Amino acid sequence: MANKTKTVWFCRSCGNESPKWMGRCPACGEWNTMVEETVATGTSSRTAAAETFSASVRKPLPLKAIDSSVESRVSLRNAELDRILGGGLVEGSLVLIGGEPGIGKSTLSLQIPLACPHLKTLYVTGEESAKQVKLRAARIGGDDSNCLIFSETLMENILREARDIKPDLMVVDSVQTMFSQNVESSPGSVTQIRETAALLLRFAKETGIPVILIGHITKEGSIAGPKILEHIVDVVLQFEGDNRGSYRLLRSIKNRFGSTSELAVFEMTGSGLREVSNPSEMLIPMHEEGLSGVAVAAMLDGTRPFLIEVQALVSSAVYGTPQRSAMGFDVRRLNMLLAVLEKRAGFRLSAKDVFLNMAGGLRVSDPACDLATVCAVLSSAFDVAVPADVCFAGEVGLSGEIRPVPQTERRIAEAGRLGFRRIYVSSFASQDLPATGIQVVKVSDIPALVRSLFGNSAT
Numbered sequence: 223m224a225n226k227t228k229t230v231w232f233c234r235s236c237g238n239e240s241p242k243w244m245g246r247c248p249a250c251g252e253w254n255t256m257v258e259e260t261v262a263t264g265t266s267s268r269t270a271a272a273e274t275f276s277a278s279v280r281k282p283l284p285l286k287a288i289d290s291s292v293e294s295r296v297s298l299r300n301a302e303l304d305r306i307l308g309g310g311l312v313e314g315s316l317v318l319i320g321g322e323p324g325i326g327k328s329t330l331s332l333q334i335p336l337a338c339p340h341l342k343t344l345y346v347t348g349e350e351s352a353k354q355v356k357l358r359a360a361r362i363g364g365d366d367s368n369c370l371i372f373s374e375t376l377m378e379n380i381l382r383e384a385r386d387i388k389p390d391l392m393v394v395d396s397v398q399t400m401f402s403q404n405v406e407s408s409p410g411s412v413t414q415i416r417e418t419a420a421l422l423l424r425f426a427k428e429t430g431i432p433v434i435l436i437g438h439i440t441k442e443g444s445i446a447g448p449k450i451l452e453h454i455v456d457v458v459l460q461f462e463g464d465n466r467g468s469y470r471l472l473r474s475i476k477n478r479f480g481s482t483s484e485l486a487v488f489e490m491t492g493s494g495l496r497e498v499s500n501p502s503e504m505l506i507p508m509h510e511e512g513l514s515g516v517a518v519a520a521m522l523d524g525t526r527p528f529l530i531e532v533q534a535l536v537s538s539a540v541y542g543t544p545q546r547s548a549m550g551f552d553v554r555r556l557n558m559l560l561a562v563l564e565k566r567a568g569f570r571l572s573a574k575d576v577f578l579n580m581a582g583g584l585r586v587s588d589p590a591c592d593l594a595t596v597c598a599v600l601s602s603a604f605d606v607a608v609p610a611d612v613c614f615a616g617e618v619g620l621s622g623e624i625r626p627v628p629q630t631e632r633r634i635a636e637a638g639r640l641g642f643r644r645i646y647v648s649s650f651a652s653q654d655l656p657a658t659g660i661q662v663v664k665v666s667d668i669p670a671l672v673r674s675l676f677g678n679s680a681t
């Protein structure tokens with residue numbers, strides 16, 4: 223049958239296909255995400271995406287007959303990366319690293335082969351010339367004796383070389399620049415991205431070679447076609463952090479071989495990314511002691527405890543409606559905490575502007591930060607500083623009660639390790655909390671907290 227092409231519309235956000243343009247995607251509800259693309263129809267248009275699964279179909283097996291020996295993992299000689307992957311890179315896995323331009327995806331993906339000279343790596347770059355990669359490698363340092371650089375964007379050529387070379391690891395930078403002859407649309411389009419990922423997935427599964435795929439995230443905060451890629455790949459890691467500050471967070475969003483609650487911290491230095499094994503170092507105070515409006519929360523991100531500075535500014539409202547703004551914290555939760563303070567503890571904050579900021583450009587969702595948030599707000603409102611060696615771990619309930627948070631012991635241990643002298647927790651927390659070198663103060667509700675922390679100055 224002759225090859226024909228037709229025009230269809232794809233949603234950039236979820237990959238939904240539609241025969242005509244629509245202002246709003248009916249599948250994911252996003253506005254203004256439809257893009258026009260040409261696709262080939264007819265028999266020869268069988269793409270890798272369609273074949274990936276059919277090629278790997280074999281006979282059904284009884285569950286108990288399936289080999290369940292642990293998947294073999296390759297260490298990347300980077301403790302943070304290994305941990306976030308669940309103990310190393312699994313053979314034949316496809317890992318997507320997403321992030322905004324300039325955040326350090328190419329740097330990280332080049333650092334891996336340079337740290338692992340025992341792995342023969344094929345580094346495919348569609349964005350930079352081989353010379354640019356060489357310059358970057360010189361900057362990072364390390365052993366480049368076993369790393370092959372291939373500046374190419376045509377998937378068919380890349381896979382042919384890769385099958386020839388049989389590397390131990392393959393890096394593809396980036397999915398948006400690659401294209402396959404199977405589909406007609408231009409690189410970066412939804413169909414090309416889907417096809418590239420499917421080809422790489424099939425390659426990884428057939429050969430057992432792990433593939434690291436880089437993907438840019440669009441301004442709206444999604445990997446161009448995020449949902450399309452997320453269900454194809456095995457692991458999705460997302461790079462975060464503002465690109466002015468030097469700290470970078472790598473978060474695991476999906477992991478078929480490990481936990482998704484992991485977080486790795488890196489610092490961008492003049493010679494590449496440095497692993498930050500003690501994330502609380504981000505907390506090193508940047509100000510004199512005795513400033514009001516600052517409180518430290520012992521939070522947990524994934525499975526790691528770390529301490530973060532919560533900053534609040536309370537000032538008289540300039541306009542009729544007070545402003546509430548929060549950086550790195552859910553503003554609805556801030557409003558809830560302010561309402562609790564107003565109703566249950568009698569603090570009149572309704573005529574005040576409240577600004578909240580999490581230091582270090584971090585975004586937190588752990589409810590254990592509530593207590594520190596409340597203290598930072600009150601400290602700013604009273605203009606009384608919270609002592610620098612005090613930290614907090616507790617959730618605030620709607621009736622002003624302070625509720626216990628999971629893994630309080632680990633938070634206390636981390637705070638003690640970092641030299642804090644006192645930690646406030648819920649009085650409903652478990653009885654036998656370790657208190658090595660740190661005083662654990664239990665409080666049941668906000669009035670009790672205020673009495674204990676601010677004493678008479680709270681007027």
Ligand code: TYD
Binds near residue numbers: 323326327495
């Ligand atoms: P890059 O890895 O190119 O970002 P991405 O691939 O995500 O677009 O990193 C870009 C930034 O990192 C760039 O602004 C320069 C900076 N950088 C350093 O600060 N130190 C280094 O050693 C390297 C290699 C880059």
Ligand code: MG
Binds near residue numbers: 327328349395
């Ligand atoms: Mg790059």
